[in-house]
Amino acid sequence: MSAYSTYRLRLERKRKRVRSLRKRSELHSVVDRTDAIGDDDILLFCTLRNERIRLPFFLEYYRNLGINHFLFVENDSDDGSKEYLEQQHDVTLWTTAQSYKRSKFGVDWLNALQSRYGVGHWNLVVDVDEFFVYPFCDSRPLRALTDWLDASSIKSFGAMLLDMYPKVPIDQVPYSEGQNPMEIAEYFDPGNYSITRNPKYGNLWIQGGVRARAFFANEPERAPALNKIPLVKWSRGNVYISSTHMLLPRGLNLVYDEWGGEKASGCLLHAKFLNSFTEKSKEELKRKQHFANSHEYRAYNKGIKSSPSLWCRWSEKYINWRQLEILGLMSKGNWI
Amino acid sequence: MGVGFIILAHQDLDRAAQVAGYWAQRDHPLVIHVDARTDDDEFQTMQDQLAKFRNIRFTARRACDWGKFSIVAATLDAARQLLDDFPDVSHAFLASGSCLPLRPVEELDAYLAAAPETDFIESVTTEEVTWTVGGLDLERFTLRFPFSWKKRRRLFDRYVSMQRRVGYSRKIPAGVVPHLGSQWWCLTRQTLATILDDPDRPKFDKYFSKVWIPDEAYFQTLVRNHSTNIESRPLTLSRFDFQGKPHVFYDDHLQLLQRSDCFVARKIWPRANKLYRRFLGDQLKSLAQIEPNPRKLDRIFVSANQRRTAGRVGLKMQSRFPNPGLWKLQKTCAPYSVYEGFSDLFSNFETWLEKRTGTRVHGRLFHKSEVKFSGGAEVYNGCLSSSAKLRDYNPEAFLSSLIWNTQGEHQSFQFGPADRLEISDYISSDPNASVYVVTGAWAVPLFHSTMNFQRIRRIAARYQAIEAAHVASMRGHEIRAKVRVWSLAEFVEDPMPILQSILDGLDPGASRKLTEVPKMADLTGFGKFVQRLKNEGMNPHSVGDFPLGDLPGRKKLAIKPYVVR
Numbered sequence: 001m002s003a004y005s006t007y008r009l010r011l012e013r014k015r016k017r018v019r020s021l022r023k024r025s026e027l028h029s030v031v032d033r034t035d036a037i038g039d040d041d042i043l044l045f046c047t048l049r050n051e052r053i054r055l056p057f058f059l060e061y062y063r064n065l066g067i068n069h070f071l072f073v074e075n076d077s078d079d080g081s082k083e084y085l086e087q088q089h090d091v092t093l094w095t096t097a098q099s100y101k102r103s104k105f106g107v108d109w110l111n112a113l114q115s116r117y118g119v120g121h122w123n124l125v126v127d128v129d130e131f132f133v134y135p136f137c138d139s140r141p142l143r144a145l146t147d148w149l150d151a152s153s154i155k156s157f158g159a160m161l162l163d164m165y166p167k168v169p170i171d172q173v174p175y176s177e178g179q180n181p182m183e184i185a186e187y188f189d190p191g192n193y194s195i196t197r198n199p200k201y202g203n204l205w206i207q208g209g210v211r212a213r214a215f216f217a218n219e220p221e222r223a224p225a226l227n228k229i230p231l232v233k234w235s236r237g238n239v240y241i242s243s244t245h246m247l248l249p250r251g252l253n254l255v256y257d258e259w260g261g262e263k264a265s266g267c268l269l270h271a272k273f274l275n276s277f278t279e280k281s282k283e284e285l286k287r288k289q290h291f292a293n294s295h296e297y298r299a300y301n302k303g304i305k306s307s308p309s310l311w312c313r314w315s316e317k318y319i320n321w322r323q324l325e326i327l328g329l330m331s332k333g334n335w336i
Numbered sequence: 337m338g339v340g341f342i343i344l345a346h347q348d349l350d351r352a353a354q355v356a357g358y359w360a361q362r363d364h365p366l367v368i369h370v371d372a373r374t375d376d377d378e379f380q381t382m383q384d385q386l387a388k389f390r391n392i393r394f395t396a397r398r399a400c401d402w403g404k405f406s407i408v409a410a411t412l413d414a415a416r417q418l419l420d421d422f423p424d425v426s427h428a429f430l431a432s433g434s435c436l437p438l439r440p441v442e443e444l445d446a447y448l449a450a451a452p453e454t455d456f457i458e459s460v461t462t463e464e465v466t467w468t469v470g471g472l473d474l475e476r477f478t479l480r481f482p483f484s485w486k487k488r489r490r491l492f493d494r495y496v497s498m499q500r501r502v503g504y505s506r507k508i509p510a511g512v513v514p515h516l517g518s519q520w521w522c523l524t525r526q527t528l529a530t531i532l533d534d535p536d537r538p539k540f541d542k543y544f545s546k547v548w549i550p551d552e553a554y555f556q557t558l559v560r561n562h563s564t565n566i567e568s569r570p571l572t573l574s575r576f577d578f579q580g581k582p583h584v585f586y587d588d589h590l591q592l593l594q595r596s597d598c599f600v601a602r603k604i605w606p607r608a609n610k611l612y613r614r615f616l617g618d619q620l621k622s623l624a625q626i627e628p629n630p631r632k633l634d635r636i637f638v639s640a641n642q643r644r645t646a647g648r649v650g651l652k653m654q655s656r657f658p659n660p661g662l663w664k665l666q667k668t669c670a671p672y673s674v675y676e677g678f679s680d681l682f683s684n685f686e687t688w689l690e691k692r693t694g695t696r697v698h699g700r701l702f703h704k705s706e707v708k709f710s711g712g713a714e715v716y717n718g719c720l721s722s723s724a725k726l727r728d729y730n731p732e733a734f735l736s737s738l739i740w741n742t743q744g745e746h747q748s749f750q751f752g753p754a755d756r757l758e759i760s761d762y763i764s765s766d767p768n769a770s771v772y773v774v775t776g777a778w779a780v781p782l783f784h785s786t787m788n789f790q791r792i793r794r795i796a797a798r799y800q801a802i803e804a805a806h807v808a809s810m811r812g813h814e815i816r817a818k819v820r821v822w823s824l825a826e827f828v829e830d831p832m833p834i835l836q837s838i839l840d841g842l843d844p845g846a847s848r849k850l851t852e853v854p855k856m857a858d859l860t861g862f863g864k865f866v867q868r869l870k871n872e873g874m875n876p877h878s879v880g881d882f883p884l885g886d887l888p889g890r891k892k893l894a895i896k897p898y899v900v901r
Contacts (some may be wrong), residue, residue, distance in 0.1 A: 139588035144605060151581060160654040191718020191741035194730035195652055204657055208733075213721045220729035227654060256657045262647040265655035312715045328651045328740060334577050334644030336589075336636050 009201075013248040016239040020111035023103050027073060027094040027112070031086050034069075034117055041068035042142055044124045045114060047106035048072065051128040052079040053276070056178045058128050059088060065132065066141035067124065071117060073109045075100050092117075107240050118234040122146040125230050125244045126268065131182070132159060132230065133321050134266035135332040148335055149233070156247070157231040158255030159266035162188050162329065163210045164318065165273040165310040174275050181271035187315040188269075189213060190327045193226070203227060203246040203253035210273075210310050215300055224296055228268055229255055264333030267324055273310060338364055338445050339522070340425035342414040344407065345433030346371035346400060348606035349382040352433030358616045360389035362441050365422040367414040372397040393417055403485055405545040408554045412541075415528055426452065429522045434603040435572065436585075436611060440619050443626075444571075444599045448522070450625065455527050455563045456571045458517030459556040465516045472496070472548065477514045478505045481548040509543050511536055517556040520572035520602070523563075530562040531555065573598035573630045575637045578645055583637060587611055592636070598628040650768070652736060667732075667766040668739040673748040673842065674769060676803075677777025677824070682854035686710070686750070689854075693842050695746035701738075702731070702755040717741040724756075731759040739768070746842060753778055753802040764810045769817035771810060772838060775803055776824040776879030780857050783865045793872050800878050823880025828859065 037043070044067045051058075059070070070091045074082045075098075085093050096109070103109050114123055124142075126132060134145050134157070149157060164185035166173055173184045193208035204227050212223035228244045232252060239248050246253050257263045281297045316327070324330045341359050343366060345352040356366050368386075370379050379397070386392050395413045400406045411430065418428055427448050437444075448454075462474040472479075479499045483491040508514065523531075534540070540558060544550045559566060573596060575583050582603045585593060587610040593601055604611055647656045650669025679685045679699070690697040690710070699708030707722040714722050718741030720734065721727075727734045739747060751771075763769045778799045782792050810819045818841075827834060835853065863884045869876045 136586070136588060140586050141607075143607065144586055147605065148584065151584070152579065158654050189719035191737050192720045192726075193653075193737065194733040195654070195657060196730065197657065204654060206654060207729075210719070212726060213715070213719060213723075217721055217723035217726050220726050256655045257644075257647065258657065258659050259645075260647050260658045260662060261645045261656065262643050262651075262653075263655040265653075312719060314715055314717055314719045328648065328653050331647075331653070331655050332640070332643065333655065334640045336583050336640045 009248060009250060013237065013239055016111065016241065016248070017115065017237065020108040020115070020239065023108035024112035024116075026096045026098040026103065027109060028096065030074070030082060030093040030095050031091070033090070033092045034071075036090070037069050037117065037121075039120070042066060042122045042124065042146060043068065043118055044070045044126065045110045045118065046070065046072050046126060046128060047075060047100075047109060048077070048081060048128045049075040049100065050077045050079045050081060052077070052081045052084055053175065053177050054128045054181070055081065055084055057180060059091075060178075061131055061180075062124075063090070065137070066143050071113055073106065073113070075106070105243060107243060111239050114234055114238070115236065119236050121234060122149075123232050123234045125232075125240070129181070129271045129274075130161070130230075131269040131271065132266060133269055133324065133330070134159065135264060135321060135325065135330070135335055137266070137321055145335075146231075146233075155233045155235075156229050156252040156255055157264070157266065158227070158229050159231065159268045160193075160206055160329065161209075161226040161228050161270045162267045162324070163226075163270045163272065164188050165210055165315075167309070167311045167315075169309045170273045171275045171278050181274055182269060182318060184275075185271050185273055186318050187311055188318060190314070190316040190329070194220075198246070201241065201246045201248070201253055202250045203229070204256055210315075211296075213312075214310050215296075215302075222296075229253065230268060231266075262331040262333055264335050265330045267321070267330050269318070338424065339427040339429050339441070339448055340365040340367075340418050340422050342366070342411065342418055342428060342430045343368045343433060343435075344371075344400075344410060344414075344430070345369070345382075346374055348433060349374065349378045350385075351604070351606045351612065353382045353385045354612060354616060355431075355433075355436060356386055356392060357389065358437065359441060360386070360392050363391070364441055365391040365393075365418065365425060367393045367395055367418045367421075369395045369410040369414050370397055372399040391422070393421055401484070403481075403549045405541075405547075405550050407551045408544065409541075411551070411555075412532065416532055419525060419529055419532070426525055427522055428525065428528050429571070429600075430520050431572065431600060432520070432602055434606070435520075435600050436602070436604045436615050437600050438573075438593055438596065438615055439599050447599070447625065451567070453524065453526075453565045454567050455521070455523045455559060455565060456567050456569065457521035457523060457556060457559055458570050459515040459559055459566055459568050460517055462514045462516060473516060474514060475500075476516070476548040476553060477508055477512075479548070480504075480506065480546060485548075506546070509539060511561060512540065512543065512557055513560055514553065515557045515560055516552050517568070518570040518572070518574060519551045520570050520574060520600075521555055521559075522571050523555070523559065527559060527563045531558050534558070534562070571599050571628065573601040573628070573633065574603070575634070577637075578641045583640070585611065590614060592633055596628065596630050596633050597626045598630055650736060650740060652733065666768055667762065668736050668768045670739055670743055671746065671768045671770065672739055673746070673838075674751050674763060674771045675748060676751050676772065677774030677827075678772070679750045680752070680777040680780045680857075681774060681824070681827070682856055685854050688852075689748065692852075693746070693839060695748060695842065696742065698747065698749040700751065700755055701735075701749040702727070702751060702757070702759060704754070704756055708750075728756060728758075731756065732762050735759060735762065753799040753806065757802065757806055760806055760809060764812075764815045764817045764819065767816040770841060771817050771819045773807060773810070773819070773821040774824055774827045775807060775821060776800070776876060777827075778803065779824065779866070779869075779876060779879050780859070780862070783859075783862055784857065789868070789872070793869060793874055796869060796876060797874050800874075800876060803878060823878060825880030825882050828856070831856070 044062055072085055072093045074095045082095060085091050100106060165187055166184050167187060175184060189209045193206055195204050195206050198205050205225060206227040207223040212220055216223035225245050230244045281300045284297045343352060343356055356368060360366055395417055398406050398410045400410060415428060418425060465473045483495055485492045544554050547553055577583055584603045584605050586605050587608045590611060649666050686697045686699060696710055698710045701707055706724050707727050709716045709722055718737055720738060779796060782796055807821055863882045866876055866879060866882045867884060
C-alpha cells in the first residue's frame with residue numbers, strides 16, 4: 001500500500017464523514033432516550049421502512065442477546081412501525097422522509113448517528129431481517145463475545161450474510177407477528193460461495209448462496225455481496241463505506257486470517273424470503289430506492305415467477321451455530 | 337495448620353470478594369492486594385463486603401503494570417504479611433481475582449497435608465520452555481526492556497532487536513539460574529520464608545526489577561535455591577492462547593471444569609453466574625485423593641490454538657482466506673482425480689470407474705456450456721449449481737467448494753482440450769490433484785465422426801495445440817499435482833497395467849483386482865485415419881506412433897474382457 005493510496009483513502013474517509021454529518025440534518029428525532037445509554041452498553045443501529053410485523057421478534061431476539069439500546073432510523077413508513085418503536089423503553093428513534101438511495105442506502109444516516117452516539121461502544125448494525133449468530137450464541141450473551149474481543153484487541157467482527165428460505169414457495173406460509181422467521185425460512189445453501197479479495201479496501205468480497213443460484217446464474221457478477229462486518233468497536237472517524245460490507249479505516253476489514261489460520265466469525269441469518277417478500281419486491285421496484293437501480297429486485301421478481309421455490313435437495317436445514325461452523329461458514333477461531 | 341491465600345486483584349472486585357469470602361468463611365486466611373489503579377469506590381465496597389472476616393488482610397496498594405516488577409513487589413508484600421499475621425499457615429497459595437476454586441478447600445488441605453514438604457510451582461529452565469511469546473525466554477533475563485510491550489510495541493521490538501544486533505547482554509548475578517513458569521504457585525511456609533528472608537534478596541530484587549515479566553520468573557527461579565522438593569506444576573489450571581493471553585471460562589464450561597479435578601481455575605468470565613454459583617455453593621466433599629487432571633481440558637486449548645494458527649486445510653471462508661502465494665498450504669481439503677482423454681477412449685468410463693471404485697466420477701465439470709455432474713444433476717452437494725456462468729465466475733471457488741462439500745467421498749472428473757482450461761494452473765499446483773492424461777485421445781471421437789474431413793482436421797489441429805500447451809504447463813517445476821501422461825498409442829498398447837495402477841492409486845490399501853475393463857472404442861482403421869491427417873498436412877504427434885495396421889493387443893481387448901488372476 002503506497003503512501004499515496006493511503007492518503008487517498010484517508011481523504012475518502014473524511015469525505016464520507018462530512019457527508020454523513022450533512023445528512024444528519026435529514027433526521028428528525030421522534031423519541032430520544034440516549035441519556036439511558038451506559039458507558040459499557042452494546043448498541044444496535046438499524047434503518048427500516050414498513051417492517052412493523054417483523055419488529056416484535058427482532059427486538060426480542062436482540063434483547064435476549066444482550067443489546068442494551070436500539071437506535072433506529074425510520075424511513076417514510078406508513079404501517080405503524082414508527083408508533084410501535086416509539087413505545088419501546090430501550091429505543092431511540094429518528095424519522096426521515098428523505099431518499100434512502102441518496103443517503104447511500106441508509107449508510108450516511110447511521111454513520112452520523114454512530115459518530116455521535118456509538119464512539120467507545122460496541123456497535124451492531126443490522127437490518128430488521130438479519131439475525132446475528134456467533135460462536136456459542138446459544139450459551140453465551142453478546143457481552144461475552146465483546147469482552148473476549150476487547151481482551152484480544154480485536155475491533156471488528158465479521159458475519160457473513162446467510163440467505164434463508166422455506167422449503168415451499170415463499171408466499172405459501174404467512175409470517176405472523178412475533179414468530180421466529182427461521183421457523184419458516186429454515187433452509188440455506190451450505191457450500192456454493194465465491195470469495196475474492198478487494199484490493200482497495202482490503203475486505204473480502206463474498207457472493208453466492210441461494211440468490212446467486214436462483215436469480216443471478218446468468219450474470220453472477222451482479223449477485224449481491226454477502227460479506228458483512230456488523231459488529232465494530234466504534235472509534236471516532238470510523239465510517240461504513242457501503243452497507244456494512246466494508247469500512248474505513250481499512251484495518252477494520254481484516255476480519256480474516258491470511259496465513260492459513262481461522263479468525264473467529266459469525267453469520268447473519270437473512271430472513272428476507274418470507275411471504276411478505278413478493279409484495280415488498282414489487283413495491284421496491286416501483287420506489288427504485290435500492291442498489292444498482294433495484295436490479296436485484298427485478299431479478300427476484302423474474303426469478304420468483306419462474307420458479308417459486310428456492311429449495312433444492314442439497315439445501316441444508318438450519319440447526320445451530322455449530323452446524324454452520326462444521327460446514328465451514330463461520331469459525332470459533334481460538335475462542336474456547 | 338492449613339493453606340492461606342494471596343489474591344492479586346485489579347478488576348471485577350465483586351467476584352474477587354466473593355471468592356475471598358468463600359475461603360475466609362472456611363477458616364483460611366487471606367491477604368489481598370488490589371491494584372492502585374483500580375477505582376477507589378470499588379475498593380471501598382470490597383473492603384466493606386469483607387469487613388466481617390477477621391482473617392482477611394489488605395496490603396498497601398501498588399500500581400501494577402503488566403510485565404513489570406510491581407506485580408512481584410505486591411506479591412512479596414502480601415506473602416510477608418500472610419506469614420507474619422497468620423502463624424498457622426503451612427502453605428501459601430497465590431491466586432488472582434479471576435480465579436475460582438473448583439474443589440472444596442478441604443480437599444486442597446488434605447492434598448497438601450499428604451505432601452507437607454512439597455512446593456507446587458512450575459519451574460522450567462529457559463532451554464526447555466516452549467510457550468513464551470515472541471520467542472523471548474533467556475533474553476528476558478539478559479536484555480533491557482524500557483518500553484511497554486502492550487502500549488509501545490514497535491519500540492519494544494526495535495529495542496530488542498537492536499540489543500541482539502550489538503550483542504548486548506546483562507550480567508546474571510550469582511545465585512540466579514533462570515527458570516520460568518506459570519505465575520500461580522503454592523509454596524510451603526518454609527520455602528516462602530527463606531525466599532523472603534534471603535540476605536541476598538535486595539540484590540535479587542534489584543536484578544529482577546529489570547527482567548521482563550518477572551512474575552513468571554522471580555519465584556520460579558529463586559525457589560530453586562531454597563526448595564528441596566519441587567513439584568514443577570501449578571495447582572491452578574490456567575492456559576494461554578497463541579497471543580499469550582489467558583483463556584477465559586464461561587458457564588458452558590461447567591462440566592469440563594468439574595471433570596478436570598483441578599483445585600483452582602483461571603480466568604473465569606466475571607459474568608459467569610452459573611460457575612460462581614455452582615463452585616462457591618456447598619459442594620460434596622470427596623475423601624478420596626483425586627489427582628488434578630488438566631489434560632482433559634488441554635485438548636480444547638490445543639485445538640483452539642491449532643484452529644487459529646493453522647485452520648482447516650482446504651477451507652476458504654469469510655475468516656480464513658490464505659494468501660494465494662502460500663504454496664505450502666493445500667488448496668483443497670482432500671485428494672481428487674482428473675482424467676483427460678479416458679472418456680473419449682472408453683464409452684462407459686465414468687460408470688465403470690464409479691462402479692469399480694465406489695467413488696464419485698463426474699463427467700466434464702468444466703464443459704463450456706454446462707457443468708456435467710455425475711448423474712446429470714442440476715445442483716450438487718452444497719447447492720453447487722450446474723450453471724457454467726456461475727462456475728466460470730470463480731472456477732477455483734467452484735472446485736475447492738466441490739471437494740469441501742463432498743468430504744469422505746473421492747471425486748473424479750473428466751477434463752480435456754474442449755473444456756474451460758482456466759482452472760489448469762490451480763489444479764497443477766494442488767498437491768491433492770492426481771491428473772491422468774492420454775494425449776491425442778480427443779482424436780478418437782473425431783475418427784468416429786461423420787463430419788467433413790477438412791473440419792475434422794481443423795478441430796484436430798486446434799485440440800492438439802491446446803492440449804500441448806496444457807500438458808507442457810503440467811510439467812513445470814512448480815507443479816505439485818501428481819501428473820502422469822501417456823500418448824494414445826502408448827496407452828492402447830497395454831492399458832491394463834495403467835488402469836490397474838490408477839485404481840491402486842485411488843485406494844492404496846485395498847487391492848482391487850481389475851477383472852473387467854471399460855469398453856474401448858473400436859479403433860479399427862484408426863492408423864489410417866492418423867495417416868490421412870498427416871496427408872492433409874497436419875502432424876498429429878500427440879497420439880504417438882500409430883502403425884498403419886491394427887495394434888496387436890488392442891483387438892483382444894475390444895472383443896473380450898481381460899481377466900487378471
